[in-house]
Amino acid sequence: MLNQEFKIPAKLKTTSLALLAIGVITLLAGIFLLLMSKDQMDQTRFWASLLTNSIFFLLLCLASVFILSATSLAQAAWIVTFRRIPESIGSVVWVFALIAGIILLTLVWTDNTNIYAWLQDGYNPKNSLNALKNIFLSKPFFTIWTILVLVLWSWFGTKIYQLSIQQDKEKKGDTKIYWKNFNVSAGFIFVFALTLASTIPWLWIMSLDSHWFSTMFSWYTFASSFVSGMSLILIWMVYLKKDNQYLDIVNDEHIHDVGKFMFAFSIFWTYLWFSQFMLIWYANIPEETVYFQIRMNGPYKIFFWVNIVLNFVAPILILMPRPTKRNYFVVTLVAVIILLGHWIDFYQMVMPSTVKENWHLGWYEIGIVCGFIGLVIYLVSNKLTKAPLVPQNNPMMKESIIHIS
Amino acid sequence: MSIKKFAVAVYDDEAVLFPAVKKVRKAGYKIHDVYTPFAVHGLDVALGEKESDLHVAGFIYGITGTSTALGFMGWIYTTDWPQNFGGKPFFPLPAFIPITFELTVLFAAVGMVLTFCYLNQIMPGVKKHIFDKRQTDDKFVMAIEVNEENAAETEAFLKSTGAEETNIQIAESEWWYGRFDKKEEYEIQQQLV
Numbered sequence: 147m148l149n150q151e152f153k154i155p156a157k158l159k160t161t162s163l164a165l166l167a168i169g170v171i172t173l174l175a176g177i178f179l180l181l182m183s184k185d186q187m188d189q190t191r192f193w194a195s196l197l198t199n200s201i202f203f204l205l206l207c208l209a210s211v212f213i214l215s216a217t218s219l220a221q222a223a224w225i226v227t228f229r230r231i232p233e234s235i236g237s238v239v240w241v242f243a244l245i246a247g248i249i250l251l252t253l254v255w256t257d258n259t260n261i262y263a264w265l266q267d268g269y270n271p272k273n274s275l276n277a278l279k280n281i282f283l284s285k286p287f288f289t290i291w292t293i294l295v296l297v298l299w300s301w302f303g304t305k306i307y308q309l310s311i312q313q314d315k316e317k318k319g320d321t322k323i324y325w326k327n328f329n330v331s332a333g334f335i336f337v338f339a340l341t342l343a344s345t346i347p348w349l350w351i352m353s354l355d356s357h358w359f360s361t362m363f364s365w366y367t368f369a370s371s372f373v374s375g376m377s378l379i380l381i382w383m384v385y386l387k388k389d390n391q392y393l394d395i396v397n398d399e400h401i402h403d404v405g406k407f408m409f410a411f412s413i414f415w416t417y418l419w420f421s422q423f424m425l426i427w428y429a430n431i432p433e434e435t436v437y438f439q440i441r442m443n444g445p446y447k448i449f450f451w452v453n454i455v456l457n458f459v460a461p462i463l464i465l466m467p468r469p470t471k472r473n474y475f476v477v478t479l480v481a482v483i484i485l486l487g488h489w490i491d492f493y494q495m496v497m498p499s500t501v502k503e504n505w506h507l508g509w510y511e512i513g514i515v516c517g518f519i520g521l522v523i524y525l526v527s528n529k530l531t532k533a534p535l536v537p538q539n540n541p542m543m544k545e546s547i548i549h550i551s
Numbered sequence: 552m553s554i555k556k557f558a559v560a561v562y563d564d565e566a567v568l569f570p571a572v573k574k575v576r577k578a579g580y581k582i583h584d585v586y587t588p589f590a591v592h593g594l595d596v597a598l599g600e601k602e603s604d605l606h607v608a609g610f611i612y613g614i615t616g617t618s619t620a621l622g623f624m625g626w627i628y629t630t631d632w633p634q635n636f637g638g639k640p641f642f643p644l645p646a647f648i649p650i651t652f653e654l655t656v657l658f659a660a661v662g663m664v665l666t667f668c669y670l671n672q673i674m675p676g677v678k679k680h681i682f683d684k685r686q687t688d689d690k691f692v693m694a695i696e697v698n699e700e701n702a703a704e705t706e707a708f709l710k711s712t713g714a715e716e717t718n719i720q721i722a723e724s725e726w727w728y729g730r731f732d733k734k735e736e737y738e739i740q741q742q743l744v
Contacts, residue, residue, distance in 0.1 A: 424648065430637070
């Protein structure tokens with residue numbers, strides 16, 4: 147059964163469109179109730195939530211492109227049976243890039259959004275130790291780098307998908323496209339290292355506190371987005387296999403491998419999070435501890451601890467034994483926990499620096515999340531119908547089917 | 552210590568070995584062991600080996616390491632010899648985490664290596680009979696325990712599964728401690744006499 151065409155079940159389509167509708171209605175309501183409001187805090191709340199979600203969902207989808215590139219470069223076979231899922235997620239990166247681009251550029255080029263403190267007069271870090279930081283945190287650099295990066299990410303996401311579709315049409319045993327994909331993947335890893343793994347989280351998120359900096363920050367953001375990206379892939383795998391009887395060549399071994407990634411990178415995330423935290427805690431220098439003061443002792447205390455429980459304690463204890471990584475229910479439950487946990491992680495990265503102590507987790511925030519979830523489901527399920535669910539003519543196919551983890 | 556008789560088959564390729572293992576098990580023979588020059592993935596499943604409990608042992612060692620580190624450091628810095636380091640609390644948990652992590656890894660790693668050696672009966676000086684010297688180079692060797700009656704029949708069956716060569720050996724089935732050749736030869740001669 148190597149030729150399966152995915153048809154979107156009516157239930158999934160209704161759910162995704164309903165979530166999308168909730169998101170759009172919330173956004174419209176947000177424009178009238180929050181953005182038009184006289185209260186400065188309401189406007190900030192409007193933008194902060196959009197910023198959190200657009201970045202989180204963009205990086206979530208981008209993680210699929212990363213895992214595809216990394217496995218292509220390592221010539222790993224295990225991913226090939228369900229390759230279409232990360233490919234489809236990666237090929238919709240451009241939509242989220244567009245949304246994030248519009249929001250980020252609006253924030254930088256309109257006045258009084260109160261999100262990026264370095265934009266305001268008097269806040270510009272003229273007295274910073276490093277003059278380069280004034281160039282880094284400036285409107286032209288922000289604009290150029292953001293647009294360039296979003297275009298590159300979208301291009302690579304789409305290109306890797308297209309190459310895989312082309313492979314389907316080639317004759318059996320032809321490895322020309324396979325090696326082309328190898329080269330494109332190498333290019334993406336290079337771009338990824340210079341963007342998500344270094345500059346982009348500094349520019350988009352860390353600059354919210356313009357005087358605070360941590361070189362760990364980008365890695366920490368990367369780990370967060372990567373582990374949630376693997377969880378998203380796993381949820382799609384289980385959905386397609388278990389509930390709809392598609393993808394029957396995906397077996398426990400492949401689920402187990404993705405489960406291992408979720409387990410390992412939860413620990414990796416904790417390692418980076420803790421490395422950043424411990425040095426700041428130990429050195430106890432006021433300009434560094436300011437970041438954790440509001441998060442750990444202030445109004446965000448609850449998020450600080452929930453973050454550790456959901457992203458470290460839950461995955462490490464639940465996923466440690468082998469049988470749980472092979473149990474579809476348990477592993478999906480952990481994937482949902484991880485996605486929720488890392489959304490909260492992004493929430494507590496952005497909110498304390500923008501809306502300060504007036505945090506909300508009300509109709510507006512939840513509505514916007516629903517909209518983005520609906521968008522992911524809608525776009526990815528649509529993309530999955532466009533090509534056979536199982537890649538054809540991939541030279542690694544047989545190795546992937548008989549793979550034992 | 553028990554001297555037993557074995558039917559030994561030497562295979563040239565793992566692609567021949569896998570079907571052979573299946574055939575032998577299907578025919579009802581009990582495989583003593585299969586020796587390969589490298590780790591063959593899936594062979595443990597084909598042989599019907601049950602999953603090892605090594606990782607459970609690893610978890611227990613790890614937890615032991617965690618509690619040792621936290622308990623010992625906690626006792627020292629709160630009860631035995633409290634000291635003030637830069638105004639930090641007497642039980643500064645974040646500062647203890649790296650050491651706790653290291654001890655967890657150390658206990659788990661060392662404990663698992665020793666347990667692994669115990670489970671596989673390997674230790675400096677512990678010897679086991681080698682059925683065919685080429686099993687460490689490029690051949691795959693399967694040994695089946697036989698008795699006087701079915702020895703010839705088993706050997707013939709092994710030949711039919713695609714073995715390159717087969718033979719019957721009388722050998723020590725367990726491990727022993729000491730010299731490799733002398734002791735075994737002596738034992739086998741005693742047995743034969």
